[in-house]
Amino acid sequence: MKKCVVIGILTLCLFLTLFTIPNNGNNDFGNEIIDNKNARDISINKYMEGFKNQYKNPMNIMLVPLDNRPSSTYYGEKIGRISRINILMPPVKIIGGKTTRGNVEEIEKWVRENANKVDSFIISATMLNHGGLMHSRNYTDDYYDSKVYDFQLIKDIKTQYPEKKIYLYDTIQRLAGSVWTIDDINNYKNILEWAELIDKADNFDDQRAKERIKFLKSVISKEYLNKYNIQRKLNHDLKLKMIELAEDGYVDYIIYSQEDAAEYGLHRLEQEELKNKIKTSGVEDKVKITCGADEIHMNLINLVIHEKYNTNSTFKINYSDDSKKDFVATFEDRPLEQTVKEHVEWFGGKIVEDNAEIEFYIYTPVEKMRMDMFISDITRALEEGKSVAIIDISYHDDKILFMKSLDEKIDLSKLATYSSWNTVSNMVGIGVSHAVSYNNLKNIKHNTRELEVHFNFLYERLIRDYIYDAIVRPEIIDILLSNGIDQYNIENENLEEVEQSITKKVNFYEEKLLGDFHNGKVDYKVKNITLPWQRMFDIKVEVANNKNKFK
Structure with missing residues (x-):
């Protein structure tokens, strides 16, 4: 009897801990709610009620990822856990990797066996069609002669579970092929230039482009160019x-x-043909075209949450340099402002001028006075209790200067996100997704488990996107070059030593540059860094908090 009473009391305490809304006006982590004085486009009560239900009965989402890189798997899992979503993925051994295609037959089998356990599906058609992103760019006779994907799996799932939503995502092939080793760099550069110039020559009568194409065709092998064109057509036809x-x-x-x-x-002509078919098929509300790749599954997780709980996050977009709104970055095909708008709006977010829940700060290098003013704006937003997202489109010395200056003025651990990885689309998409997930937590009474995931992911982003990319990676690459080691294909015999060197250097810099995460209350530290694809571009960061205090 006493045992039952104790269990009952503990259950009641847990319930109150999860769902009692604080009203003390402070902004301490683990005990905060956005000030309801701000004008909102959503009903907070309805918003919170939806997430109360989510905490009682966590949603289960199946994710069939793009490939097995951390950005394709681990990041999405973190975004899900911050929002208390269970992400189910196929076993790593069948997803495949850099050199091995995903085992599509085994993945299909796994999907069918686990379809009854989930509420919705986020599925990479790139994986189903090609066995992964790297493999989607390179034609091989032995694979495609034996299999052209028929999407029967998708049809069967929807027929069996008509009430469960299916979200597909796929990449429009990039201009260049995949880089497996350093020997592929010339082909990468040449085919990239050729694929861009052929559009200028054929559709804009660019004479300089026509002359340059003659040279490029003399240095690109006919076999390579032929396989490239076959692969592009195959990809496009499947879309x-x-x-x-x-x-x-x-x-x-x-x-x-x-x-x-x-x-x-x-790609420009391929996009136009896709848009025409989308329009003539009458599915404009179901099929969208945007930019990016690695971040899309994270944004789809936000879309599932939005559609389930009507979580319409509002954003105010702040640029360090307004002239960069029309800037088309390397590896992008549209202006920065359009990229931001698409990544915010296609999952239900809304861009506003005032009273936004999320202040989105996009930094491109400017002179010191303007940088200091930009940082002052960030400081003000944090003091007002806003969810502040930093999208850092700077590199090397510019990044180091900005981040050191920012660290002097704010507590980096108070950020909703810091995002600066890879292309501008990746930066924006990851930043939007993490900021929305964090903001969801701020709007309800939450426990420390989800906060721990958020802090962990934020710290990883600062390590990966700032310390590793701007400082450690260039240092290690110089060492590899001096020792004749291919940074794109690190051999097994060198891998462990390289990983240990990276971890050691990151450990040296993290306490010096990320002091807000070593403040006596929390003590984050990188335990280990690995190179899952045995190249310098992709790293997996393992972080531990030695003090484990979040309130």
Whole structure:
């Protein structure tokens, strides 16, 4: 009897801990709620009620990822856990990797066996079609002669579970092929230039482009160019076929994301043909085209949450340099402002001028006085209790200067996110997704488990996107070059030593540059850094908090 009473009291305490809304006006982590005095476009009560239900009955989402890199798997899992979403993924051994295609037959089998356990599906068509992103760019006779994907899996799932939503995502092929080793760099550069210039020559009568193409065709092998063109057509035809799935009601949403591209190139015509078919098929509300690749599954997780709980996050976009709104970055095919707008709005977010929940700060290098003013604006937003996201589009010395200056003025651990990885689309998409997930937590009474995931992911972003990219990676690459080691394909015999060197250097810099995470209350430290694809571009960061205090 006493035992039952104790259990009952503990259960009641847990319930009150999870769902009692604080009203003490402070902004301490683990005990905060956004000030309701701000004008809102959503009903907070309805918003919180939805998430109370989510905390009682966590949603289960199946994710079939793009490949097995941390950015394709681990990041999405973190975004899910911050929002208390359970992310189910196939076993790593069948997802495949850099040199090995995903085992599509085994993945299909796993999906069928686990479909009854989830509420919705986020599925990479790139994985189903090609066995992963790297492999989607390179044609091999032995694979495609034996298999052209028919999407029967998707049809079967929707037929069996018509009430469960299916979200497909796929990449529009980038201009260049994949880089497996340093020997592929010349092909990468040449085919990238050729694919861009062929559009200028054929569709804009650019004479200089025509002359340059003659040279490029003399240095690109006919076999390589032929396989490249076959692969592009195969990719494009599969995307046209996927639109029929939306038209016939087998999928609820498709997102095509343009991987590394430019203002001109073969992708531009492919996009136009896709847009025309989307329009003539009457599925404009179901099929979207945007930019990016690695971040899309994270944004889709936000979309699932938005559609389930009507979580309409509002954003105010702040630029360090307003002239950069029209800037088309390297590997992008559209202006920065359009990239931001698309990544915010296609999952239900809204851009506003005032009273936004999320202040989105986009930094591109400016002179020191303007940088200091920008940092002052960030400081003000944090003091007002806003969710502050930093998208840092700077590199090397510019990044170090900005981050050191920012660290002098604010507590970095108070950020909703810091995002500066890879392309501008990746930066913006990851930043939007993390900021929205964090903001969801701020709008309800939450426990420390989800906060721990948020802090962990924020710290990883600062390590990966700032310390590693701006400082450690260049240092290690110089060492590799001096020792004749290929940074794109690090051999097994050198791998452990390289990983240990990276971890050691990161450990040296993290306490010096990220002191807000070593403040006596919390003590974050990188335990280990690995190179899952045995190249310097992709790292997996393992972080531990030695003090484990978040309140």
